[in-house]
Amino acid sequence: MIEVEKVCKSYGPVQAVKDVSFSxxxxxIMGLLGPNGAGKTTIMKALTCYHYPTSGRIxxxxxxxxxxxxxxxxxxxxxxxxxxxxxELHVSEYLDFIARVRxxxxxxxxxFLKEAVQECALxxxxxxxVGILSKGYRQRVGLAQAILHKPDILILDEPTxxxxxxxxxxxxxxxxxxxxxxxxxxxxxxxxxxxxVCDRVLILNDGSILAEGTTGEIERSMKGELVYSLLLKGEIxxxxxxxxxxRPGVVKVNALEASDRGFRLECxxxxxxxxxxxxxxxxxxxxxxxxxxxxxxxxxxDIFTKLTKEGGAYVS
Ligand code: ADP
Ligand code: MG
Numbered sequence: 001m002i003e004v005e006k007v008c009k010s011y012g013p014v015q016a017v018k019d020v021s022f023s024x025x026x027x028x029i030m031g032l033l034g035p036n037g038a039g040k041t042t043i044m045k046a047l048t049c050y051h052y053p054t055s056g057r058i059x060x061x062x063x064x065x066x067x068x069x070x071x072x073x074x075x076x077x078x079x080x081x082x083x084x085x086x087x088e089l090h091v092s093e094y095l096d097f098i099a100r101v102r103x104x105x106x107x108x109x110x111x112f113l114k115e116a117v118q119e120c121a122l123x124x125x126x127x128x129x130v131g132i133l134s135k136g137y138r139q140r141v142g143l144a145q146a147i148l149h150k151p152d153i154l155i156l157d158e159p160t161x162x163x164x165x166x167x168x169x170x171x172x173x174x175x176x177x178x179x180x181x182x183x184x185x186x187x188x189x190x191x192x193x194x195x196x197v198c199d200r201v202l203i204l205n206d207g208s209i210l211a212e213g214t215t216g217e218i219e220r221s222m223k224g225e226l227v228y229s230l231l232l233k234g235e236i237x238x239x240x241x242x243x244x245x246x247r248p249g250v251v252k253v254n255a256l257e258a259s260d261r262g263f264r265l266e267c268x269x270x271x272x273x274x275x276x277x278x279x280x281x282x283x284x285x286x287x288x289x290x291x292x293x294x295x296x297x298x299x300x301x302d303i304f305t306k307l308t309k310e311g312g313a314y315v316s
Contacts, residue, residue, distance in 0.1 A: 048073065079142045099148055
C-alpha cells in the first residue's frame with residue numbers, strides 16, 4: 001500500500017537520504033531502525049508530505065505524495081519526534097483543536113474524540129493541562145491526536161524515546177494494539193523495540209538501507225548458518241565430537257565445557273537441514289541423553305554492529 005521508490009532527499013549539500021526504496025503492506029508494523037542521523041525522520045517527513053523528496057516517488061494506495069499531498073495527509077496520522085502539544089491547553093482542548101484542524105464537526109467530531117481518548121486511555125486526564133502530564137501521558141496525547149481522524153496509516157517518529165521503562169512498555173502495548181487495525185511505521189534507534197513491536201524492519205545508516213526483512217530473516221541471512229548449544233548428560237566419549245562433525249548438515253562442533261550436569265557442545269549447522277533433528281538422531285544413536293538443546297541467537301545488536309561497520313548488504 002505504501003511504495004517508496006528511489007527516494008533521495010538533500011538539505012543543501014547534505015544528502016540525508018540516498019536512493020531508498022521499500023514497500024509496506026497493509027496491516028504491517030514496520031520499523032525504521034538506525035542510529036541518529038541515519039535519515040529516519042527525513043523519510044517520515046517525506047511520507048507525511050511535510051517535505052518533498054529531491055528525487056524519487058512515494059505513493060500511497062497509488063496516490064502520489066507530491067501530486068496529491070492533501071489526499072495522502074488525510075490517510076496518515078503522524079506523531080513527530082517531539083510531540084506538537086501545547087503545554088497550557090487542557091488535553092480535551094488540545095484534542096478538540098486538532099479535531100477541528102482535521103475538519104471534524106458536530107456529532108462526528110464528538111464520537112471520534114471519544115474513541116481516540118478511549119483508545120489511548122486518557123479519560124482521567126481530559127481536564128489536566130498537557131504540560132503537567134508525565135512524558136508517557138504526553139506521548140499518549142500525541143498518539144491520540146495522530147489517530148483522531150481514523151487514518152489507515154500511522155507514522156510514529158521515535159515514539160518511546162525519553163520514556164521510563166514502564167511507560168515504554170505501555171506505549172509499545174498501545175502501538176501493538178493500534179497495529180492490529182492500522183499500518184504502522186515507527187522509527188527507533190532501540191533494537192529491542194523492533195523485536196518487541198515490529199513485523200518487519202528496515203535498517204538504515206547514513207541515508208541508505210543496509211538490510212530489510214523480518215528480524216528472523218535478517219538474523220538468518222547474516223549468519224548463513226545456525227548455531228545450537230547442546231547439553232548432554234554424562235561424559236563425552238572419545239571421538240564423539242569428531243563423529244558429530246562428520247554428519248551431513250554439521251559444519252563444526254566445539255566442545256565448550258564439562259560440568260556436573262554433563263557436557264556442552266556448540267554445533268554450527270547448515271541452513272537448509274533441520275538441525276534439531278540431526279542432533280537429536282545423533283544423540284539417540286550414540287546413547288546420549290539430551291538435557292537441553294537451544295539455538296544460539298545472534299542478537300540484532302550484533303547484526304547492527306556488523307552491518308554498520310562492514311557496510312552491509314541487502315537481504316530478502
Ligand atoms: P534521524 O531521524 O535518523 O536521526 P534525520 O533524518 O533527522 O536522521 O537526519 C538525517 C541527516 O540529515 C543528518 O545528517 C541531519 O543532520 C541532516 N538533517 C536533518 N534535517 C536537516 C535540515 N533541516 N537541514 C539540514 N540538514 C538536516
Ligand atoms: Mg529522527
